[in-house]
Amino acid sequence: MTMNPHISLPRQHGPPPNFGGTAPNNRSDGVRMPRFFKRLFKFPQMDFEMAVWEMTSLIIAPKKVFRSIYYHKQTRNTWHRPDPSFTYLLSFFLLLTSLAWGLAYADGFVKTLRIMLVFIFVHFLAFSLLVSTAAYFLVGRLLGPGVPGLPGRRRQGLFSQPGESEQLEFGYCFDVSIRAFFPVWVFLYVVQFVLMPLIASNHWVSLFFGNTLYLVAFGYYTVITFLGYNALPFLHHTELLLVPTAILAVLWFISLFGFNLPKHLAPVLWAGAKLRKGV
Template identity: 75%
Template sequence: MPRFFKRLFKFPSMDFEMAIWEMMSLIIAPKAVFRSIYYHKQQQKTWHRPDPSFTYLLSLFLLLTSLAWGFAYADGAGRMLRIALVFVFGHFLLVSVGVATVAFFLVGRLLGPGVKGLPGRRRGLYNLPGGDGEGREELEFGYCWDVAIRAFVPIWVFLYVVQFLCMPLVGTDHWLSLLLSNTLYAIALNYYFTITFLGYNALPFLHHTELLLLPGAITTILWFASLFGLNLSRHLAPVLWAGARLRKDV
């Protein structure tokens, strides 16, 4: 992470083209993103990619999205500013730091080599040896950050962009609205857990990473249960988490 902060304001050295490619690939072919990270490891000897371009770009997209939500639902410029700050610094950066911190302390300890009582698995996304002869590898906090912010992309796409465009459809009291709304949340969360799994599954020194898919199964069960009357868009829309007053019901 120190290299990440050193490059925080060195914009000419940032690879925004790669960041855009990663964002598109995370929706279409997420496995390709972590294949490129593996090649980065071969060249730079670190799994972490200390390039802030992805963080900046997704923050910018969230800022633009917050303006759309603000124009549509916020009451006044002050509320719009609050939505923008909460979207970028609260929903994205703070949550990603929290997820990365939890993963840094738990994933390596619970899914690392030598954990007893868990089923075996192949070693890494590309079935590579776990660094034999190169010393013991450890999970980097920077890599946990990389995985966390990349896993946020489908959350942004489905819950901040698609949901906003579909609010006239998903924000009503009809059951079809409830179905569409809750399906959006299920897709977004399952994408999130899948990308998280792919990120850690790419590390050859971690084992049993398939356990990271368990929250996806729980999400599917909760999605089915929610179809009996809880419209998630009316209760969990991002603008509501920002604590803004609304001109009209969401």
């Protein structure tokens, strides 16, 4: 007797297949929990290797970071990447730098702890949420598809669902914001900390170098934000997002006439501690 394997063919009117995503929800009145929140504490499933690659590319070649979103859109049906590994990794780096800033410039454990909390939850997370919320409403309506005369004027969802038309997702706005923050961390939380004794001195060369550091950091933030939204095919005139670079250049030139940015905007000052060593 020969045994032939039985292969069942898919039903003609059966449910759509699920390629790596969450199980389809056939309830029309229910609301699915976004995959980002489902994976929030599933550390073994997080792709930290991908997060490290993105961090490296954001400094060297930031355009590469957003080239893979088309593949992600085809396989997951969402522009948002539901993997919090980048957020966790950058938060950990901010934790380490906050310890360095606290040990160098804060008096006591309480102020050091305050710097740690402010760096992670205010500077990084709260600021990223604020920027992503503003971008979600402004970019989605002003640069997205919509009715003539008022582009993007339509319903927007926090996270796209299967079968929905192209729309700007809040999760993707947050992805762009946290990735744009990484160069800010590199230049203002790491490089500035190492060179603080030099750039905070009372010399014009120190003023020039310190202020240029802020120009580069915020310039990176603007360019990465532009690249993130420019990668979405349904957004138009995204070059308008580069306008802040001209404003930053003008403010940088004005600051060279005596306004030392590190003395007024150093990250540890935002946390309420006072800099020592002549600052």
